[in-house]
Amino acid sequence: AQSVSQHNHHVILSEAASLELGCNYSYGGTVNLFWYVQYPGQHLQLLLKYFSGDPLVKGIKGFEAEFIKSKFSFNLRKPSVQWSDTAEYFCAVRSNSNSGYALNFGKGTSLLVTP
Amino acid sequence: NAGVTQTPKFRVLKTGQSMTLLCAQDMNHEYMYWYRQDPGMGLRLIHYSVGEGTTAKGEVPDGYNVSRLKKQNFLLGLESAAPSQTSVYFCASGEGGLQPQHFGDGTRLSIL
Numbered sequence: 001a002q003s004v005s006q007h008n009h010h011v012i013l014s015e016a017a018s019l020e021l022g023c024n025y026s027y028g029g030t031v032n033l034f035w036y037v038q039y040p041g042q043h044l045q046l047l048l049k050y051f052s053g054d055p056l057v058k059g060i061k062g063f064e065a066e067f068i069k070s071k072f073s074f075n076l077r078k079p080s081v082q083w084s085d086t087a088e089y090f091c092a093v094r095s096n097s098n099s100g101y102a103l104n105f106g107k108g109t110s111l112l113v114t115p
Numbered sequence: 116n117a118g119v120t121q122t123p124k125f126r127v128l129k130t131g132q133s134m135t136l137l138c139a140q141d142m143n144h145e146y147m148y149w150y151r152q153d154p155g156m157g158l159r160l161i162h163y164s165v166g167e168g169t170t171a172k173g174e175v176p177d178g179y180n181v182s183r184l185k186k187q188n189f190l191l192g193l194e195s196a197a198p199s200q201t202s203v204y205f206c207a208s209g210e211g212g213l214q215p216q217h218f219g220d221g222t223r224l225s226i227l
Contacts, residue, residue, distance in 0.1 A: 090157060099165075100146055101211045101212065105159070107157040
């Protein structure tokens with residue numbers, strides 16, 4: 001079955017620490033990959049997306065993600081986190097078989113950054 | 116530019132009551148979606164629409180109905196609310212193709 005897996009459900013980091021959140025998917029064929037962020041009490045906002053080309057994608061707020069096709073992975077990274085990065089992060093995948101260009105989301109990773 | 120607007124933002128219902136959640140977008144998007152978000156479950160697709168007058172089932176459609184009578188509006192209905200439908204509901208819209216989806220602020224629904 002098609003699925004999106006986020007390995008870490010809860011992550012706690014100190015400010016200035018480096019971040020890497022894992023995302024793996026089980027879809028075959030062409031995929032579009034996304035990371036969304038949800039700050040407390042807010043709606044989902046797009047951090048970055050990958051459709052084709054350079055597998056290293058840079059997004060907003062210093063985030064980047066690397067698409068590794070052979071590993072079916074799209075991990076999110078940030079070299080130095082800030083307190084304001086405290087949020088929930090969702091990986092999402094859209095494959096050619098998704099009707100209506102719908103997204104399949106992972107279960108999310110809750111990130112807490114402590115001062 | 117309002118983007119995607121959901122009403123209401125909060126609602127408490129009793130089991131068996133019915134209600135309609137409204138989603139409106141002003142970006143002229145063809146595609147609209149309703150998701151529910153539950154703790155530890157991420158977002159799951161309830162129904163979606165690929166254009167005015169069309170709707171289709173998503174991953175968790177049971178207990179919900181939708182309508183897309185106008186391109187800018189996508190309504191989600193609960194005919195007979197159940198406690199299992201307590202959730203946060205998000206509407207999204209998009210142009211399809213290679214474009215990402217834009218999300219509304221959510222509706223927090225509690226069913227007692």
